[in-house]
Amino acid sequence: MELSVIVPTFNEAGNVAELVRRARTALVGLDVEIIFVDDSTDDTPQVVTSVAATAPLPVRLIHREAPTGGLGGAVVEGIMAAASDVCVVMDGDLQHPPEQIRALLAKHHESDVDVVVASRYLDGGSSGGLADRARVLVSRASTALTKAMFPRRLSQVTDPMTGFFLIDRRSVEWASLHPRGFKILLEILARRTLRVAEVPFVFEERFAGESKASLRQGVHFLTQLAALRFGKMSGFALIGAGGAVANLAIMAALIQMGAPYLVAAIIAAEVTIVTNFLLQDRFVFRDMRDHAAPWWARFATSFTFNNAEAVIRIPVLAWMVEALHIQSIAAAAITLAVAFVVRFVFHSLVVYAPRRPSKDGSTDQHRLDVETDHVRKEP
Known part of the structure; x- marks a missing residue:
């Protein structure tokens, strides 16, 4: 078997037949199987069984009566049951076009890599299938936050949040994974340094059924992210929280001494900007x-960015006080909370970005292969 295609499904009955049809057309000439790992509450298992009976390629069904680990758990179960060591994981709603599977397989054959990621954010790719601008912004922000939390392990990955990828299962210690959400690629890449390549793809509109995106999924993602990376961001938060308290204390003391609140806010910001950088x-x-x-250079970049952020934040603070009539200390606390996330992302991705390799290609590029970020070990 050259390839196993793993399709986790939850109430995707309307998409099964079309997915199999398009996959067979796209992969003609290859020895390939499709494995549906199904957690559905509708008639998806019956539809898969019916399609499998007449399909011109092997179609298998794993129906999980008591699913564990969510979509990530389904993917792992499918990969472990696959007939091939080379597996492509894709969603069952046809937003991941089966026609792109050949490009993933070709990249794997021509490159010495463990994972080939289908990316919406490479040249030639697109996230146009997302429902609206809000979802596009959420996707972009989630990707930036994820890369900021794993700045070196994900430095060469533009779309770690994708659910469309090829993986050689021999490169992963599957027993060490503890899938708990729908971003299984993120967990795979975060737990071990792997050789990764990417190909662009266009994220298409859903063929049938309803999107599973929800606030609950968003909470699951944040929980998963925190479980994977509960180190660097927590330290940044601790120092940031101490800086915020110091900022507010300095501001309150200066106001008590008679200083205008904007002057007090500026002085407090400058003191904490320098102190926070030194500690971080x-x-x-x-x-x-x-x-x-x-x-x-790190100090200059950090200091310039934080002052630029303060130039924006202070007028917002003034607007909140003057226009919205929010008490000045409370308004400062709100703006500092928002600034925390922005600062963390910037420092991880820009201030401490790995240097480009020297002209002879030495040291820095090689060091990217050695991951030293701490990942919390699961019990």
Whole structure:
């Protein structure tokens, strides 16, 4: 068997026949099987069985009566049951076009890699199938946050949130995975340094049925992300929280001494900007310093960005106080909370970005292959 296609499904009865038809057309000439791993509450299992009876390629069904691990658990179960070591994982709603499977397989054959990611964010790719602009923004923001939390392991991956990818199952220690959400690729890449290549793809509109995206899924994603990376961001948050308290304390003291609240806010911001950088550089990003720009460049970039952020934040603070009549300390606390996320993403992806390799191709690029980010071990 050259390839196993793993399709986790939940109430996708209307998509099964079309997915099999398009996959067979796209993969003609290849020895391939399709495995549906189904957690449905509708008639999807019966539809899969019916389609399998007449399909011109092997179609298998794993129906999980008591599913565990959500979509990620379904993917792992399908991969472990596959006849081929080379597996393509894709959604069952046809937003991942079966016609792109050949491109994934070709990239795997021509490159010495463990994973080939189908990316919406490479040149030639598109996220146009997302329902609206809000979902596009959420997707972009989630991707940026994810890359910020794993800045080195995901440095070469533009779309770690995709559910469309090829993987050689021999490259992963499956017993070490604890799938708990719908972003199984993220968990695979976060737990082990793998060789990764990407190909672009166009995220299409759903063929049939309803989207599974929900607020609950968003909470599951954040929980999964926190479980995978409960180190760097927590340290950044701890220092940021201390800085926020110091900021508010300095501001309150200056106001008590008679200073205008905007002047007090500016002074407090400058003091905490410098202090926070020194602490973060020493304790949070110390494992990334050797691969990043020199200290003076990191400080200059951080200081410039934080002051630019303050130039935006202070007028917003003034607007909240003057127009919305929010008490000044409370308004400052709100703006600082928003600024925390923005600062973390910027520092992870920009301030401590790995340096480009030298002209002879030495050191820095090689060091990217050595991951030192701490990943919390599961019990």
